[in-house]
Amino acid sequence: MTNVLNAQEAFTALQKGKTVLCRYAGDGTLHADKDFSTLDQMPATVFALPNYEFCIQVETIELAGIQFTKPLSIDEVEQEQDVFLIQPHAVILQYKYSENIDELVTGIRSGFAQRDFDNAKLQYEALCSVVGGSIFEASLEIAEQPKKRRTSKKQNDVIEVKQQSNIAANDDNSLDDIIGPVSAQSPASNDVEKKTSLELSPEICDGSQPLISFDAVAAAAVSRAQKIDNETSQKNSDRKLVEEDEEKYQEKLATLKKRVDESLTPTEVNAVVKYTNSWSAEQRQPLLKYMHKRLEVLQQNKTAEQPSLMVRIQNAPDLTTLDALEIDISSLDPIIQPEMMRYVKTRRLELEKSATVAAISDEDLP
Template identity: 35%
Template structure:
């Protein structure tokens, strides 16, 4: 698969930026290596040792999920070098001749390989591109003779009839045909992926999920991306419209529930009846629940007015003179309705601060 080159040619190839491989060729006593290795795996002295051989690692390409080495180019070949030309029905084994028109066209148009294996892989890739599976591939010897020149006659020129092989080569290796094959393969892959992405866009459940499909189009042009962009924008518009209607529906549902529960609070005859509505607001947010809690607090104050002979608990908290007396009021707060406990505890904490500062014979304004 690899052309053997000399140590000097290997050094020149490295300087030219190519990847050079090396292996031990054997010395008659030790067996040679079966595989080539990169230069970083062998000592630098191999360039000056007689028992090593080198080759240039050839680049590969992939078509229709089949990988093969890139077709050989004219500047990489020497006169008489063996090459394998990819034909529609077989592989032709021949030698490179820059004066042979059919051979030159085959190489220039990308239908020549340096080895039989990659020539077969390239033919299989062409077949698979158009939905055909090529298995039995025959290797034939061809292009042994230079094409004959047409004989000129005094009255009319009689054209030489081309052979069947020459006719096939002239058609298949035309540069426009080669480019068309590649373009068709790429277009088929593009359209298959486009259809799949459009389908996934239609099934997207969120805006983020729809926009994420753009990551598969990094190599596309704006024109290629346009159909998918239209499908994504249409889906996003639908998602936003549905979400808007859902929000409106939830808002209307909340307003109806609030009105019903507010009416229950307003007509409650006992504290328990007023407090019971809180259990029906578990699916509300804190912001939605806040107005109803305010109304419940007001209703509880109406249902439990302070006795005339006693001050309200809030007033009694503010009248505490010692921390011990204030702690006794905390017990009373804990026995109150949970809805008003937080507010009463804020008065307790405020009075505790005042009592502590007074015990130090100073108030905050005394420091000014």
């Protein structure tokens, strides 16, 4: 069941904390929208524009796989509102709400009352399903209302004057009994509604001030909605700039990583850092880790290309070189030092023998 509101009724409902939905109603040239949308999907000036319709969204719940509107609460029901009370014998009783009907008040407080017949049927079927009972076709019956006490014509006139006075003072069209379509409401829309109702001029809700015209209320709503639109646009713009900056950063990072891969010496690897002067420490961290890995690879390659200490000892060209290598042995693990010293001793004997042979040869020359 969908009851359509005009802009003034919708704005009043918004002030009362209701969740308001909106759709374009068409203007004869453009077709009307079929579905209602949240307020954040609509123009900021929607309350002041023609050809728009509003409704109130009612929260839904699901039980035993059946979805229906949340049962009517005693806080939101109003006098003479249609109330559909669920009976266990597959009968839905339709009342005009009155606080003097005890069984109706009890049923509402117990959560067995709905705003319309269709959702009352769905709730009845869900209750039967959850306890494993049989589901029968629910029927609608008009409940017998308690007879009203007769009043004199003079009393009726006084009551009518009071009612008209209350309507003029509050400008409240009993919007609590207006039911919107069953659909989800986004948190962003709720924020818009709450801010709009809370941040309007306090004179609107101050009972000591004269009632402000709807045009003034609509203008305030439009102003606030435009401000929210501007803030949203600014956030979207900032987000777009951040995304563009991130894209440029990733492109440059990929380029520098490629240059690191192509570097053949530690000096070339370290030179890449100069291209990151404008980066933050957080942005530079991935590149530094990548450079560190490349330096480890280069060090391993250098170690693999360099002959082992044993080979250098065996190939030492002279005693001076051998003495220098003997010093290097002292930095090795103590377990391997004796073996390396054995190679040093062998090579020293070879070099000394070679030097002796050379000296003898020099003496034999004429």
